[in-house]
Amino acid sequence: MLETxxxxxxxxxxxxxxxxxxxxxxxxxxxxxxxxxxxxxLTKLKQQGLIKRLGVIVKHRQLGYxxxxxxxxxxxxxxxxxxxxxxxxxxxVTLCYQRPKQPEWPYNLYCMIHGKxxxxxxxxxxQLIEACHLNCFDKEILFSRQCFKQRGAIYxxxxxxxxxx
Amino acid sequence: MDxxxxxxxxxxxxxxxxxxxxxxxxxxxxxxxxxxxxxRLTILLDNGTLTRFxxxxxxxxxxxxxxxxxxxxxxxxxxxxxxxxNSFPEVxxxxxxxxxLNMWFVLATxxxxxxxxxxxxxxxxxxLTVYNMxxxxxxxxxxxxEA
Numbered sequence: 001m002l003e004t005x006x007x008x009x010x011x012x013x014x015x016x017x018x019x020x021x022x023x024x025x026x027x028x029x030x031x032x033x034x035x036x037x038x039x040x041x042l043t044k045l046k047q048q049g050l051i052k053r054l055g056v057i058v059k060h061r062q063l064g065y066x067x068x069x070x071x072x073x074x075x076x077x078x079x080x081x082x083x084x085x086x087x088x089x090x091x092x093v094t095l096c097y098q099r100p101k102q103p104e105w106p107y108n109l110y111c112m113i114h115g116k117x118x119x120x121x122x123x124x125x126x127q128l129i130e131a132c133h134l135n136c137f138d139k140e141i142l143f144s145r146q147c148f149k150q151r152g153a154i155y156x157x158x159x160x161x162x163x164x165x
Numbered sequence: 166m167d168x169x170x171x172x173x174x175x176x177x178x179x180x181x182x183x184x185x186x187x188x189x190x191x192x193x194x195x196x197x198x199x200x201x202x203x204x205r206l207t208i209l210l211d212n213g214t215l216t217r218f219x220x221x222x223x224x225x226x227x228x229x230x231x232x233x234x235x236x237x238x239x240x241x242x243x244x245x246x247x248x249x250x251n252s253f254p255e256v257x258x259x260x261x262x263x264x265x266l267n268m269w270f271v272l273a274t275x276x277x278x279x280x281x282x283x284x285x286x287x288x289x290x291x292x293l294t295v296y297n298m299x300x301x302x303x304x305x306x307x308x309x310x311e312a
Contacts, residue, residue: 002227010227016219019206021186021199035185042183053221056177062214063174070262070269081302088304096304099233102296105266110233110298142262142269 002050009033009041010050017054060114067118067143068094071125072107074138080109086132087111092124107140118143166214169197173205174215175311181218230277231257232299234284235266236291243267249290255283266296 008031018026024042025035033041045051060068075083080098088096088111095112113128115121121143129135172195182190192202209215224231238246243261250270251259259270274280284295 010220010222013219014222016210016217017181019188019203019210019218021188021203023187024183024185039183039185046183048226050223050226051220052223053180054183054219055179055181056174056215057217057219057221058174058178059213059216084302084304088306093306096306097233097300098302098304099298099300102298105296105298108301140264142264142266145261145263147258147260 005033005037006041006045006050009038010045013042061147064116065114066116067121068112068114069118069121069125069144070110070112070142072140072142073109073134074101074106075109075134077108083132083134084109087128090124090128090131092121093128106138166209169195170205170209170214173197173202174209177218224273229273229275230280231274232272232280232297233269234272234287234298235269235296236287236293237265238268238293246291246293250287253283253287255279 009027012031013027017023020026022035024038027033028035028038042051042054046054073083084096084098087093087109092113092115093111094114095110097110098108099110101108111128113121113124115124122141125141176191176195181187184190186199188202188206189199192199195202197205206215206218210218236246236250246268247259247261250256250268253272255272255274257271257273259268261267262269272280272283274283280297280299284297287293288295
């Protein structure tokens with residue numbers, strides 16, 4: 001369960017860790033905790049999975065990854081779990097989700113491929129299709145044309161309901 | 166960005182130690198001095214190569230909610246609809262994609278019930294049907310883009 005002090009800590013570090021010799025000491029100074037308390041709380045939050053990742057968040061376009069495609073498949077329910085696992089192991093696959101089918105939209109398995117250009121992405125998709133035997137399933141490839149907005153999910157100070165939950 | 170910068174970015178996408186002197190530990194693994202690592206990271210953050218150096222939270226475990234949604238935006242209204250949709254603070258990402266469903270966005274809210282409310286509000290403001298594709302299962306991906 002999240003404690004109030006965890007929430008204070010999470011709110012404090014969300015915009016980034018200080019770039020200095022003792023970052024956790026500095027964070028502690030700002031929220032009234034010792035360096036040890038910061039380290040213990042962060043370790044616990046990481047183990048619990050509330051912090052999914054700690055590290056750098058890159059701008060993929062800055063690293064030369066100019067193409068990204070979302071590929072959606074219509075696969076039978078019995079095999080979706082196995083296929084999801086196989087697909088997510090490929091290093092060029094950056095996201096993989098199962099989502100519900102919709103009227104007019106029969107796709108339930110989604111993956112994202114980031115590549116330096118469109119040809120590379122299509123080539124990687126071919127590898128994926130061959131390795132996971134995906135050619136018998138209906139799919140659509142949605143390349144992104146433009147990114148209008150990209151921000152991290154900013155965590156906001158909890159209202160009373162969460163603080164008491 | 167040189168080879169050393171790339172090495173730093175690749176190493177730090179794998180995670181960051183939680184200990185007294187984490188930069189010193191990372192610097193040691195990369196055969197750099199702590200000063201050099203700190204100086205290079207500062208530049209990479211200042212010039213925008215790195216968006217952020219910090220935590221990525223699990224929104225759902227934090228009590229919040231996420232979903233992927235899409236609309237069929239008519240071409241003659243595309244710019245107007247982009248502005249309307251991006252004006253919602255709940256819209257975290259928004260991409261144009263080459264399909265009849267041509268605008269895809271991620272909604273992030275503080276509480277699960279706000280997802281449906283936001284979708285309704287977007288439908289009212291745009292006059293379009295919003296397709297909601299919440300996740301059923303996420304398959305673990307080792308998210309790393311080789312620099």
